[in-house]
Every structure is written in C-alpha cells, then in structure tokens.
Amino acid sequence: MKRKLVCFCEHEFESEVPDSVDLSEQPQARQAILEGEFQTIQCPGCGKALKPEFPVLVREPGWSVFFVPELDRVAYYRGKLPYPVGEVDRVAIGYDELVEKLRIREAGLDDRVVEVLKYYLLQKVLEHYEGEAEVRLLFTGLEPAGLVFHAHGLRDKEVGVMRVSRQMADKAAGQLEGKLREEPFSQFLAAPYVSINKLATETPE
Ligand SMILES: [Zn+2]
Numbered sequence: 027m028k029r030k031l032v033c034f035c036e037h038e039f040e041s042e043v044p045d046s047v048d049l050s051e052q053p054q055a056r057q058a059i060l061e062g063e064f065q066t067i068q069c070p071g072c073g074k075a076l077k078p079e080f081p082v083l084v085r086e087p088g089w090s091v092f093f094v095p096e097l098d099r100v101a102y103y104r105g106k107l108p109y110p111v112g113e114v115d116r117v118a119i120g121y122d123e124l125v126e127k128l129r130i131r132e133a134g135l136d137d138r139v140v141e142v143l144k145y146y147l148l149q150k151v152l153e154h155y156e157g158e159a160e161v162r163l164l165f166t167g168l169e170p171a172g173l174v175f176h177a178h179g180l181r182d183k184e185v186g187v188m189r190v191s192r193q194m195a196d197k198a199a200g201q202l203e204g205k206l207r208e209e210p211f212s213q214f215l216a217a218p219y220v221s222i223n224k225l226a227t228e229t230p231e
Contacts, residue, residue: 027042027043027045028040028041028042028043029041029042029043029069029078029080031067031070031076031078033069033071033076034072034074034076035069035071035072035073035074037069037070037071039050039069039070039071041067041189043065043067043082043225044082045078045081045082045083046082046083046084046085047082047083047085048085048086049084049085049086050086055084056128059084059124059125060128060129062125063076063122064124065077065078065080067081067084077121079093079095079096079097079120079121079160080095081093081094081095081098081107081109083112083114084124084128085114089115089116089118089131090114090115091114091115091116091118091119091124091127092111092112092114092116092117092118092218093117093199094107094111094118094119094120094186095119095120095123096119096120096121098119099119099120102117102119102219104162110228114218115217115218116217116218116219116220117218117219118221119219119221119223121222122164122178123223125164126164126165126166129165129166129167130165132163133167133168133171133173134221134222135165135168135195136199136202136207137217137220138175138202138205138220139195139198139202140165140195141214141215141217141220141221141222142198142201142202142211143173143175143190143194143195143198144163144175144222145210145211145214145222145225145227146200147163147175147177147188147190148161148163148222151163151177151180151186151188155180156163157179157180157181158207159179159180160179160222160226161178161179161180162177162178162179162226163175163176163177163178163188163222164176164178169189171189171191172189172190172191172192172194172195173190173191173192173195174187174188174189174200174217175187175189175190176188198222210225213225220228
C-alpha cells in the first residue's frame, strides 16, 4: 500500500510499500532482510536512504511471520494495533527480531528452544550487570562450536558475544514440552509472539 514518508530534509513523499512478501517468490527479499536493506526507501528530494518500519507479512510455504514495527510494540501488547496481524505462525516486533526469526529458521532450529536458551543466558548476564539499559540477546547464527548470540545494551556501543553448545541446545529441545507449561517460560513461548523481549518490556495496563 501507499505509505507517506517525511525525510530528515523535510521532503514529504509517498512510496509503494508491499504489505506482504513471499520469500519463495522473492528470494531477494530474504537477502534484503538479512542485510538490513529491507524497506529501505530513497528520498526523491535529497537521495538519502530512509529506513522506516512498516507492518508487513513475511511468508514462505508452511511458515509466516508478521512484522510489527518497534513503535507499535506497546499497542501490540495491549491488543490495540490499528491493523490486523491475521493468522500467523509468528510475530516479530522491531527489525532485529525479524532478522533473528529468519536466521533461526535458516539454522533449522526451533525458535522456542532458542528463546529458552536466551532466557538462561540473560539470567547469567544480568547477575553481573549493573547498568540501566535494557539488555537484549539476539541469535546470530550457527558455528561448528554451537549457537552464537549477541548481547546488546551491555556497554555503550559494545556487543557481547556468547555461545551455547549444540549439546546444551539439544538438551533444551528435549525439555521444551515441559517448559511450555512452566512459568515464566509459558509467558514468552506462546505463539505467535515468541520472544523473551516480551518479559522485559511488558508494560502494565
Ligand atoms: Zn530527503
């Protein structure tokens, strides 16, 4: 649909932004998401590349994720989004989460297991953390040694790298069924919004 944009140069313009993307038909869209170029729109006035976030359904055969802009996070929690999310497998809020969901899928992992691992990693990180910024963990890929996570918000502009072995991940996968019924896991493992960020940023009514 047509979206209105206002550039930093104050130029106002409209741009056609698709509200649904099929990755099997548009493999270049997958690449664009992973490389941070998705929804990049050039200002016709000054030529600057803008990166607005607009809601979009991203799907491929057998799987779908609805992308909710970070600015709409609280509205989503309160069930007050001004647009329908529809019947989807997953919801990702903010660009980083969308990239993460694709990476988890590419790695052939269950995102619920990844979120359980992130929960434990975060507990460990927060034991020694005295800052005030919100710490967020993101799965970034698989290495021979195991799963790699980046921690954002620990220190200014620094990213902490953490690894979890494949054996640990397999063990967590084996315990998943139980976790689905156990607090606090059940709170953030319920589809479609499967993310520990739900715990960190949930705001009271
Ligand atoms: Zn401009």
